[in-house]
Amino acid sequence: MLLLTPGPVQTHPSVRAAMAEDIAPWDAAFRPFYTRLRERIRAIAGGVEGEHVTLPLQGAGHMILEAAIRTYVAPGGAILIPMNGEYAVRMARLAREAGREVVELHAPDTRGITPGEVAAALAAHPECGHLGMVQSETGSGIVNDPAAIGAVVRAAGRRMILDAVSAFGALPLDLAAQPEMDAVVFTSNKCLEGLPGFGFAVARVDRTEQCAGNARSWSLDLSDVLANSRQNGMGSLRFTGPVQTLRALDVALDRFDAEGGRAVRLARYQANAAALHRGLKALGLKPYLEEADQGPIVVTVHQPAGLVLADFVAALKRQGVTISSYFTTEAPSFRIGAIGDIGLPEIAQVLRAVEAALAELGLRQAA
Structure with missing residues (x-):
């Protein structure tokens, strides 16, 4: 997972x-x-x-x-x-x-x-x-x-x-x-x-x-x-x-x-977050932040119409991905972390999982 x-x-x-x-x-x-x-x-x-x-x-x-x-x-x-x-x-x-x-x-x-x-x-x-x-x-x-x-x-x-x-x-x-x-x-x-x-x-x-x-x-x-x-x-x-x-x-x-310290780690996280932000947008989802305001730690997305967060989280788990099961923004959202022992291959994996989960729930068109 x-x-x-x-x-x-x-x-x-x-x-x-x-x-x-x-x-x-x-x-x-x-x-x-x-x-x-x-x-x-x-x-x-x-x-x-x-x-x-x-x-x-x-x-x-x-x-x-x-x-x-x-x-x-x-x-x-x-x-x-x-x-x-x-x-x-x-x-x-x-x-x-x-x-x-x-x-x-x-x-x-x-x-x-x-x-x-x-x-x-x-x-x-x-x-x-x-x-x-x-x-x-x-x-x-x-x-x-x-x-x-x-x-x-x-x-x-x-x-x-x-x-x-x-x-x-x-x-x-x-x-x-x-x-x-x-x-x-x-x-x-x-x-x-x-x-x-x-x-x-x-x-x-x-x-x-x-x-x-x-x-x-x-x-x-x-x-x-x-x-x-x-x-x-x-x-x-x-x-x-x-x-x-x-x-x-x-x-x-x-x-x-061994990775090279803080600056190198930040660069990896920034690349992860940028790929997530672009990839989720390409799936028809609306990022919570403009790209200029997007930090490197987590990417948050507005929930598309009809999405039930618990169902979406469960569908992602069936794809081998775990994300936060709650949101704390002013508008309903879901969020995906860009940090940890991950890189661009894992980001590609999660984007495929999001696409599959939306399709399973009948929300691909809504997104």
Whole structure:
């Protein structure tokens, strides 16, 4: 079965095979491995040794994002969130339920937020000490530019938290050039092509130290993760996690390096997304985004008249392809991931599967 969701993603057999080992995370032999893995991740983020640190936390992307909000935004503090997709909606909910004030900056889910919009909102809301932004919205496929938006945040003297869960390892990011960014958060899956199980923040050391006590949660306190590392060493875990995931991630990072790193991986994903966008359009389907706004992570398509999403997903499975079984866009849609251990041959396979599924359901003419 070919897995073409925007996460979890299709992984290489060698990555999956790395899970087949019992590991004792408290064993001395594990410590140098874990230390090295954290350094590899910091380097991909463009972090600077001594200024930035990788802070792992077991769980899903929502958990590491909530931990970042709780850690870096003081209790009762306010955060400005550009609202141009479902994952921004989720960020806002995480912040509100953590007791932080949220100011929403609304924009269509068909384009990225602009620096001018952010600058105006920050000027209108001096209470917002932070901006929280999703880099890649996997509902529609748009991309928000952290470098351009970060420059505005920096000029306004504010701080930034970046949700790069579906972007890290492919889309550009350089923490060394963005001192306004408290943390970028992501997971072991998605564009790193590992398996789910761990979230990571690559964060500023000074800010993490300054924010001790903000989280009001032991589990979701990144300053406590840093304090544990200081006390027990960078090879130590606070609590038992799915450490086999870390072994798999290490193998995935070996593959990342062998492929040529972030820029080469991005080029592969861009080629996948472009082929999907063109191919689905050639089948008579209407992409959710214009080609100029199409990001490299996921391609979203308006549902043709008469399509029942559950039936379409089941028909695709009969063709050997799995896609997301739900949509999060403002208009009904379906989405196909362009990331993971796939290339143009797999994209051709999924286009054939879509055509066959539509024909099976009697929707080829409707499309």
